[in-house]
Amino acid sequence: MTLPSTIPARQEESETLRTRITTRLEEGTVDLPLLPMVATQVLQISRDPEAEINKLSALIQQDQALAGQILRIANSAAYAPRSPIVSLQQAISWLGMNMLAGLAFSVSVQSGVFNIKGYEKNVRALWHQALATGLYGKEIARRKRHNVENAFLCGILHTIGKPLLIHLILQDNSASPSHPSWAVMEAVMQEFSIMAGTKLAAAWQLPESVQEAIHFYPDGAYHQATSPTKGAMITCLADHLATAIIDPASLDEDAMRALPVVQDLNFYPEDMDAIFELHDTIQESIEAFLV
């Protein structure tokens, strides 16, 4: 049996990584990656009440890859265009300003600093989960009469610490001939992703409500959030729903209904029924969004 020999080795590897990451995060010696330029500009435009859609359009046109993705998504079944979308302007018009801002941000971050060689599939799964969280967050916010746009942004960024940790681990491990296993990565992410995400969100000067959601979205922590948008609480439930949509086998509706966050959001059984009914719509949107 190989199990007894690999577990100590994995534990040792994990322990070494834990020590290094802890030191770097706690001492603040992390060389945080810069927010990709396009994403920075997208954020600026979406925060600027005077900004025109044309600015965003011009920005997207500067980035060929981003423009291509947007055309692809606008033509997907989830957005069901009445006729084929053949121009960027048409795609922008079809998707809408807010969707476009979120999308441009998401795509540029994905294809930017977190395009991690060797872990593409895993990182894609992380984004898959984040997008599902954003989309569910919108629906929860809509039902609770909280801000829908904010809930989406909180959702797509709530686990931003995870790809950052992969980035850090690989930086640390650059001299080594082999990459750490994904299991080790996952163990480290489980432990440090919130701390890492919080630091990154602060460094990127993300909106305060989003920073708060990244920090406090887990069960039991969202009560510490103070933002009136309730982004942390909404993201908590959205994250559970997103996990279930990615791994349908894990979906246990009864267990989901019993989550404390469901009660804290004052969701009655019929509210949860309405959210569960959105499963297929959200699944289609995720497929359209994913790079």
Add this chain to the structure above:
Amino acid sequence: MTPATSYDLVVIGSGPAGQKAAIQGAKAGKRVALIEQTREVGGACVYHGTIPSKTLRETALKMVQFLHATDVFDFRMRDDLKIASLMTRLDTVTRAHGEFIKEQITRNGIDLFHGRARFLSDREVQVRGLDGNTTTLTASILVIATGSRPRVPDHIPIDHEHILDSDSILSLVYFPKSLTVLGGGVIACEYASIFALLGVQVTMIDTADRPLKFLDPELTDQFCDAFEKTGGHYRGQQKIQHAKWDGFSKVTLLLESGETLESEKMLVALGRVANIEHLNIQAAGLTPTPRGLIAVNEHCQTTAPHIYAVGDVIGPPSLASCSMEQGRRAVCHALGLNSGDAPEHIPMGIFTIPEMSSVGLSEQDARGKYGGALVGRARFHEIARGQISGMTNGLLKMVADAKGEKLLGVHIVGEGATELIHIGQMGLLHHIEIDRFVDNIFNFPTLAEAYRIAALDIAKQRQR
């Protein structure tokens, strides 16, 4: 099956009407249960209505006062100021108010049940919690005080993201550049004037030729002038064909005239509907009116005499102040207690910018009822306090009988109107004659002086 818990009084809904009903019952020594479907007590008044909109208004006014005082203070508004800053204060105020109400309920020994109420019979109510578990309560007296929510018109797809209602408008985290407000009632006018003051380009659309048709036209004229000065527009006599988010960057509104209007966001404030859909009132032998309300008599009794309904669920006037009184009086009636004389003169306060308030008869009604009327006016800019405070608008209009002796009504527009009205209310309640306002000495300089000036104006006409 858990046996039913018995109470003397069961109140459904913890808004202003329900609270006062429950407290009145508890103060009379009765065993009271209060059922609330949200986690917080206080109802829409605290979380989506009266309290939030007034808090937003006060904060906006303070901000604008600061902006106008740049010659005195070295003050500049932060470029990144967002509505969220205003909403944070709102969150603090509503939380504090909610806590206060909760404490009051606890102090009075009222049992609070969190869940949705549903009648099983005319004396049994089932409370279904968030987890789906149920508890049954029985009582010999029941009060329905479930309030109301914004009406969703069939032809307007409210998505709470681009097209909002008066609940979701409070979720905005930035100021839109432009806002179309559908409706010309109290809620529409309040939000329209607040957002216009904050620099949003606001257009109000309504079927009526002027907003707030139930008010004295001189008041609404001043409101419209002030609204226009902040960049707002009122478009009356317009019928809406449909509205939709264009999927891009704006909401488009098609009017029956064929005209299309565009704005970044839209607020739909086309009335409210009673919250009765979960109540199963038919099981209690009640039937909703064609307008979806619960019909009551002058004591707020429904067709089942031991079941009372109070507040928005019975329809106009839908004022928090009236709802509280309805709750209190309904329980007094049910318990055979003396509730005092029915209030004759209930003031109406509208927290627009500027404020408007009214009590008693309008000029038109006075002429109809008394065969004539004398009207006295005092303009705030002619009063010392108004000049000191830089008030460019503001009017107090006093309505008297044809002889100019008896006070019949007071109508005020301008800052402080909702406070100032109470002098007029007391005058009406105590049948104070017009000359008493002339003889009386008010603090100087105060806006209360407007009463004296308006009374003098009437006296002057009388002498002719």
